[in-house]
Amino acid sequence: MEERSWIQEFLSIPGNELFCEVDVEFIIDRFNLTGINTSPERMQDIIDVVTGYGNEFDSYGDPDMVDDPTEIMARHFYGMVHARFILSTRGIQKMLAKYLNGEFGKCPRALCRGQAVVPIGLHDIPHVSFVKLYCPKCEDIYHPFPLRQSSIDGAYFGTTAPAMMFQAYQKYIPRHSSEQFVLKVFGFKIHEHAELARWQQKKRAELEQERSGH
Amino acid sequence: MSESMAYYESDGTGASSMDETWAMKFCMQSCNQYFCEVADSFMSDEFNLTGLSQLVPRYKEALELILDLEHENSVPIPEIPLINQSGELLYGLIHARYIITRQGLLAMLQKYKSNDFGTCPRVLCEDTGLLPIGRSDLPGYETVRLYCPCCRDIYMPTSERFLAVDGAFFGSSFAGMFLDIMPGIEKRASQIRKQQFQLKMFGFNISPLAKFGPRMRWLRQTPESEDFQKSDGGGIDPSVL
Ligand SMILES: [Zn+2]
Numbered sequence: 531m532e533e534r535s536w537i538q539e540f541l542s543i544p545g546n547e548l549f550c551e552v553d554v555e556f557i558i559d560r561f562n563l564t565g566i567n568t569s570p571e572r573m574q575d576i577i578d579v580v581t582g583y584g585n586e587f588d589s590y591g592d593p594d595m596v597d598d599p600t601e602i603m604a605r606h607f608y609g610m611v612h613a614r615f616i617l618s619t620r621g622i623q624k625m626l627a628k629y630l631n632g633e634f635g636k637c638p639r640a641l642c643r644g645q646a647v648v649p650i651g652l653h654d655i656p657h658v659s660f661v662k663l664y665c666p667k668c669e670d671i672y673h674p675f676p677l678r679q680s681s682i683d684g685a686y687f688g689t690t691a692p693a694m695m696f697q698a699y700q701k702y703i704p705r706h707s708s709e710q711f712v713l714k715v716f717g718f719k720i721h722e723h724a725e726l727a728r729w730q731q732k733k734r735a736e737l738e739q740e741r742s743g744h
Numbered sequence: 745m746s747e748s749m750a751y752y753e754s755d756g757t758g759a760s761s762m763d764e765t766w767a768m769k770f771c772m773q774s775c776n777q778y779f780c781e782v783a784d785s786f787m788s789d790e791f792n793l794t795g796l797s798q799l800v801p802r803y804k805e806a807l808e809l810i811l812d813l814e815h816e817n818s819v820p821i822p823e824i825p826l827i828n829q830s831g832e833l834l835y836g837l838i839h840a841r842y843i844i845t846r847q848g849l850l851a852m853l854q855k856y857k858s859n860d861f862g863t864c865p866r867v868l869c870e871d872t873g874l875l876p877i878g879r880s881d882l883p884g885y886e887t888v889r890l891y892c893p894c895c896r897d898i899y900m901p902t903s904e905r906f907l908a909v910d911g912a913f914f915g916s917s918f919a920g921m922f923l924d925i926m927p928g929i930e931k932r933a934s935q936i937r938k939q940q941f942q943l944k945m946f947g948f949n950i951s952p953l954a955k956f957g958p959r960m961r962w963l964r965q966t967p968e969s970e971d972f973q974k975s976d977g978g979g980i981d982p983s984v985l
């Protein structure tokens with residue numbers, strides 16, 4: 531049987547489909563690791579694990595029940611390197627390919643009609659918040675589904691990656707729509723809801739006018 | 745459906761050997777989690793069924809089925825699947841009418857309280873409870889959506905098992921009527937609604953005039969809107985810079 535690399539093992543854990551494969555060259559370049567909070571003595575061990583082959587811990591059965599300290603540190607290290615990698619040219623390309631393939635899932639908003647989303651963190655510091663999904667059509671953030679993705683640290687994706695990606699590849703920004711849902715009762719729009727929707731449409735028109743005049 | 749068919753054939757009368765009614769069985773199926781049990785008294789009152797006979801094929805047999813009545817005329821076996829289908833359609837249409845009555849709204853309130861409809865997937869709605877809704881009140885047009893009273897938007901159910909449930913079985917008016925009897929929901933939502941998400945790059949907002957800048961802020965904006973995480977400076981880890 532062909533031996534899989536540690537990274538391939540990691541990516542095959544359910545939930546980890548949100549991560550892309552970080553290039554080994556990126557991981558071994560110490561410049562990219564500046565400031566990653568791993569004790570210097572352990573750093574080389576962890577790099578060796580992450581860039582190595584096989585995974586001695588998968589034989590324990592449930593991949594989520596990892597208690598080996600080196601494996602835990604290796605996974606955290608991979609996540610933090612991943613956050614930086616996806617800001618690099620190569621990393622953006624890899625995340626873009628996954629986005630275009632719909633591998634991160636779809637926007638749950640009905641009027642976004644299955645628009646593909648990208649993972650995003652609300653913080654760049656680890657252990658603060660879980661990963662979310664950013665929809666480039668409605669420009670809002672959603673909880674991931676399935677649930678196995680919902681306990682992944684958001685810092686492994688960071689706050690900046692989606693903006694970097696759509697700045698670099700503007701042609702993949704979906705077409706925005708002015709369509710909006712307004713609640714009705716017996717066919718009549720609720721007054722206060724219709725009022726807000728009108729106000730929002732006015733805001734939209736103002737922005738579009740400003741943009742076209744620019 | 746195959747389940748109800750089997751029971752139907754073996755029994756012949758539609759009367760259950762257990763004390764389970766057809767409606768109970770229907771509501772227990774996992775794809776029907778959003779439905780409440782329509783009171784027997786409502787279903788047997790012909791006034792509440794006005795006009796439905798034109799929408800439902802084999803109406804009479806379908807009604808007998810969902811009321812657990814014995815069929816007046818015997819039903820040929822090849823027609824059983826059609827009658828089962830008609831029964832579900834009829835139940836759905838009666839359900840849409842029932843849930844906008846006082847009794848039906850209360851039945852749905854129980855389900856709302858036990859989180860049967862789920863919570864809004866939008867992060868800034870802070871788990872506001874959803875309500876099932878159909879944009880069309882006529883069957884066959886669109887499957888069920890979920891309305892969030894906080895962002896006032898509609899969502900696809902996350903689980904695939906709901907993606908074949910007709911929206912007309914919940915109708916367009918239920919959500920509005922429900923919120924009307926539950927003013928506490930809007931009170932909470934009006935506070936949460938002020939927050940807005942803004943995509944950032946290294947902690948900085950992107951100008952709405954930039955080519956790839958935000959163009960959808962209006963969608964979640966209210967006159968009181970404020971930025972989510974405004975004081976956080978974007979929370980950027982300085983080592984990334
Ligand atoms: Zn969207």
Ligand SMILES: [Zn+2]
Binds near residue numbers: 893
């Ligand atoms: Zn919402």
